[in-house]
Amino acid sequence: MKVKVLKFGGTSVGSTEAIKRSASIISDWSKKYKVIAILSAMSGETDRLIKLTKIFSKSPNSMDYDNAISTGENVSCSLMSIYLNSIKIKSRSLLSWQIPIRTSIEHTKARILSINQDKIFKELQDYDVLLIPGFQGINSKNEITTLGRGGSDTSAVAVAAAIDAECIIYTDVDGVYTTDPNLVKNAKKIPQISYEEMLELASQGAKVLQTRSVELAMRKKTKLSVRSSMRPKISGTIVTEENSKLENNTVSGIAYSKDEAKITLSRVLDKPGVSSKIFGPLAKGNINVDMILQNVSQDGKFANLSFTLPRGDLEKALKILKKEKINIGYKRINSSNTISKISVVGVGMRSHAGVAQTLFDTLGKNKINIQVITTSEIKISILIDEKFTDIAVQKLHQAYKLYK
Amino acid sequence: MKVKVLKFGGTSVGSTEAIKRSASIISDWSKKYKVIAILSAMSGETDRLIKLTKIFSKSPNSMDYDNAISTGENVSCSLMSIYLNSIKIKSRSLLSWQIPIRTSIEHTKARILSINQDKIFKELQDYDVLLIPGFQGINSKNEITTLGRGGSDTSAVAVAAAIDAECIIYTDVDGVYTTDPNLVKNAKKIPQISYEEMLELASQGAKVLQTRSVELAMRKKTKLSVRSSMRPKISGTIVTEENSKLENNTVSGIAYSKDEAKITLSRVLDKPGVSSKIFGPLAKGNINVDMILQNVSQDGKFANLSFTLPRGDLEKALKILKKEKINIGYKRINSSNTISKISVVGVGMRSHAGVAQTLFDTLGKNKINIQVITTSEIKISILIDEKFTDIAVQKLHQAYKLYK
Numbered sequence: 192m193k194v195k196v197l198k199f200g201g202t203s204v205g206s207t208e209a210i211k212r213s214a215s216i217i218s219d220w221s222k223k224y225k226v227i228a229i230l231s232a233m234s235g236e237t238d239r240l241i242k243l244t245k246i247f248s249k250s251p252n253s254m255d256y257d258n259a260i261s262t263g264e265n266v267s268c269s270l271m272s273i274y275l276n277s278i279k280i281k282s283r284s285l286l287s288w289q290i291p292i293r294t295s296i297e298h299t300k301a302r303i304l305s306i307n308q309d310k311i312f313k314e315l316q317d318y319d320v321l322l323i324p325g326f327q328g329i330n331s332k333n334e335i336t337t338l339g340r341g342g343s344d345t346s347a348v349a350v351a352a353a354i355d356a357e358c359i360i361y362t363d364v365d366g367v368y369t370t371d372p373n374l375v376k377n378a379k380k381i382p383q384i385s386y387e388e389m390l391e392l393a394s395q396g397a398k399v400l401q402t403r404s405v406e407l408a409m410r411k412k413t414k415l416s417v418r419s420s421m422r423p424k425i426s427g428t429i430v431t432e433e434n435s436k437l438e439n440n441t442v443s444g445i446a447y448s449k450d451e452a453k454i455t456l457s458r459v460l461d462k463p464g465v466s467s468k469i470f471g472p473l474a475k476g477n478i479n480v481d482m483i484l485q486n487v488s489q490d491g492k493f494a495n496l497s498f499t500l501p502r503g504d505l506e507k508a509l510k511i512l513k514k515e516k517i518n519i520g521y522k523r524i525n526s527s528n529t530i531s532k533i534s535v536v537g538v539g540m541r542s543h544a545g546v547a548q549t550l551f552d553t554l555g556k557n558k559i560n561i562q563v564i565t566t567s568e569i570k571i572s573i574l575i576d577e578k579f580t581d582i583a584v585q586k587l588h589q590a591y592k593l594y595k
Numbered sequence: 596m597k598v599k600v601l602k603f604g605g606t607s608v609g610s611t612e613a614i615k616r617s618a619s620i621i622s623d624w625s626k627k628y629k630v631i632a633i634l635s636a637m638s639g640e641t642d643r644l645i646k647l648t649k650i651f652s653k654s655p656n657s658m659d660y661d662n663a664i665s666t667g668e669n670v671s672c673s674l675m676s677i678y679l680n681s682i683k684i685k686s687r688s689l690l691s692w693q694i695p696i697r698t699s700i701e702h703t704k705a706r707i708l709s710i711n712q713d714k715i716f717k718e719l720q721d722y723d724v725l726l727i728p729g730f731q732g733i734n735s736k737n738e739i740t741t742l743g744r745g746g747s748d749t750s751a752v753a754v755a756a757a758i759d760a761e762c763i764i765y766t767d768v769d770g771v772y773t774t775d776p777n778l779v780k781n782a783k784k785i786p787q788i789s790y791e792e793m794l795e796l797a798s799q800g801a802k803v804l805q806t807r808s809v810e811l812a813m814r815k816k817t818k819l820s821v822r823s824s825m826r827p828k829i830s831g832t833i834v835t836e837e838n839s840k841l842e843n844n845t846v847s848g849i850a851y852s853k854d855e856a857k858i859t860l861s862r863v864l865d866k867p868g869v870s871s872k873i874f875g876p877l878a879k880g881n882i883n884v885d886m887i888l889q890n891v892s893q894d895g896k897f898a899n900l901s902f903t904l905p906r907g908d909l910e911k912a913l914k915i916l917k918k919e920k921i922n923i924g925y926k927r928i929n930s931s932n933t934i935s936k937i938s939v940v941g942v943g944m945r946s947h948a949g950v951a952q953t954l955f956d957t958l959g960k961n962k963i964n965i966q967v968i969t970t971s972e973i974k975i976s977i978l979i980d981e982k983f984t985d986i987a988v989q990k991l992h993q994a995y996k997l998y999k
Binding site: 246247248254256258262274277283286333334335 | 614651652655658659662663681690
């Protein structure tokens with residue numbers, strides 16, 4: 192049995208026309224393959240449901256919240272299946288509890304633990320197309336859980352991995368670009384990219400694929416690609432394992448995120464255990480810390496510690512840290528919410544010197560101050576003042592010769 | 596454990612204010628009882644979902660259709676639970692597959708077969724209020740099924756019967772009236788009515804309770820009452836077994852339905868088996884026939900056969916019967932869709948003569964022709980020209996002295 196797993200996002204099922212357009216993509220694939228399509232809710236629907244819940248409570252209890260906000264995907268799967276049946280394609284919607292797709296216990300950001308592939312194969316014997324709602328599953332208590340924003344990508348990769356099929360993400364762009372084409376007119380589509388690079392680009396702000404879905408594809412070695420649901424004939428971007436061809440790229444792409452904030456704690460006692468006193472309470476508060484930078488003072492007793500976090504979590508994080516002041520033992524706390532992060536990503540960096548130098552030169556020439564810098568094997572990330580984001584990305588894109 | 600089962604219809608959860616108002620009714624009951632509330636979808640929501648499905652197919656496949664249109668109740672249960680939790684009432688939404696509520700296999704008009712009471716009692720140990728979506732269940736293939744229009748009443752009675760609790764239907768009227776108060780200004784609220792009478796009134800057009808829910812309550816001897824969610828302090832109507840007090844009523848109420856059509860087959864061969872040739876194909880086409888009247892011709896060989904059916908099914912029924920013409924063997928087929936049905940209901944009829952006479956006298960005086968008449972132990976139903984409906988109901992209400 193040859194199976195393709197397709198994923199359609201909110202805009203690809205966001206209107207009658209969009210659903211019919213996506214249906215014709217499914218229909219084309221179904222001529223040669225059994226098809227599983229993972230669908231998002233119609234665009235705007237999840238936000239509508241979230242708003243409804245917030246009318247009744249500023250902090251809705253998460254089990255009922257997940258129940259409410261997970262209904263949008265069920266509706267789009269049902270509508271798609273109704274349409275496919277009407278054009279004589281044997282299909283059915285298959286809800287996450289009917290499979291089941293098992294997740295971890297926690298609501299609003301559960302992780303997928305297992306998918307019952309037997310049920311999927313059994314249904315594929317009776318149907319040519321299965322429509323599975325993305326973004327959700329059920330936990331060990333049989334409660335509906337959701338996977339967090341963009342979770343439908345993860346659902347699609349998880350289903351593909353479970354049945355060892357290729358996963359094609361249909362979205363409103365036709366692939367992964369060297370940087371945001373809205374910002375840099377001559378940004379170039381990347382035909383092939385490694386999991387690692389895609390992961391860095393995704394986690395650094397490229398919105399084409401959700402980070403967790405790339406992680407999962409990398410771990411499971413799932414064939415993954417990105418295509419446009421508007422122009423399905425155009426080849427998109429294939430995400431694969433590294434190969435010799437890929438090694439020619441020094442820098443593959445540049446990602447940026449304006450959704451950043453920075454907190455600096457001054458004169459933190461520099462001794463073992465202090466980090467966990469800072470980041471423990473933040474983790475408990477579900478705040479994901481990103482870049483961390485620590486400078487030890489001259490006398491070696493104290494350190495200044497800076498880290499970045501999503502801008503939306505800044506208030507909450509400050510509240511937590513102020514409450515923990517005595518326990519942590521810092522002197523001053525400062526924060527900024529006018530910073531942005533730029534990341535230069537490429538597997539070729541490992542073997543090519545000079546990538547960082549180009550970055551420093553380019554920003555220096557343009558009088559853009561670097562506030563924080565961190566590096567990994569295949570990525571350099573910097574924090575700069577938010578107002579310089581656009582020009583920095585444009586100049587770097589040029590400097591690394593990424594244009595077409 | 597003392598439990599009350601409450602049911603709130605679409606208008607009682609149709610807006611933020613309505614949900615909060617219904618929540619305060621739940622809250623009041625929860626001071627002395629564990630509460631199970633069966634909720635409809637917010638008013639208009641099911642229609643919205645039905646419309647959505649019809650965009651994609653005029654006759655949507657029923658499994659996906661049920662999946663789509665059953666989501667509205669899940670949302671209202673989640674929102675209600677979110678609100679109750681926010682005002683410190685320990686509650687949860689409990690979906691039909693989580694219990695489960697098992698139904699027959701067929702979609703769009705399934706019947707409830709069983710409800711797992713153990714799960715309900717287990718959840719009532721942890722929660723003070725359970726919110727269960729009405730109108731739905733799952734069949735033996737674990738597919739979501741819906742119960743047909745008004746099915747939430749049936750869900751409520753079925754849950755109440757399963758756990759042997761009282762069922763209170765909160766709706767937008769404050770009880771069952773002697774007839775439609777919109778039509779007859781001095782119609783009177785009936786404080787107590789027997790299952791049988793309620794059943795006749797419900798099936799004859801009184802829209803307060805769904806027929807199937809009354810049937811079920813009667814069979815299971817479930818305590819049932821109707822109250823207003825707008826004015827919950829006002830006592831409503833209690834539906835119970837007959838008692839001595841009830842026997843004083845000769846006529847309890849008058850129901851009417853303008854949603855009727857009539858078909859007459861002329862010169863049908865009068866021999867055994869012909870009825871099943873007529874009504875078999877109609878039943879297969881899911882058409883519910885109501886009043887049936889047969890006049891044998893003078894020579895005893897042929898009969899004229901008339902019956903009524905819902906107006907919306909007339910076209911379909913005519914098509915079926917014309918196709919079966921040779922098989923049935925009738926000469927002519929006639930139909931009318933400008934008729935209405937009026938039913939006079941009362942358990943006291945059994946022992947009181949003259950009820951029919953009053954009916955004939957009243958209509959005769961007002962020059963209203965009776966087209967068809969059928970009687971049961973506790974009901975007289977007549978068909979008249981639709982245009983006389985209002986005046987006939989008003990005059991009969993007066994003649995039987997039902998006014999307050």
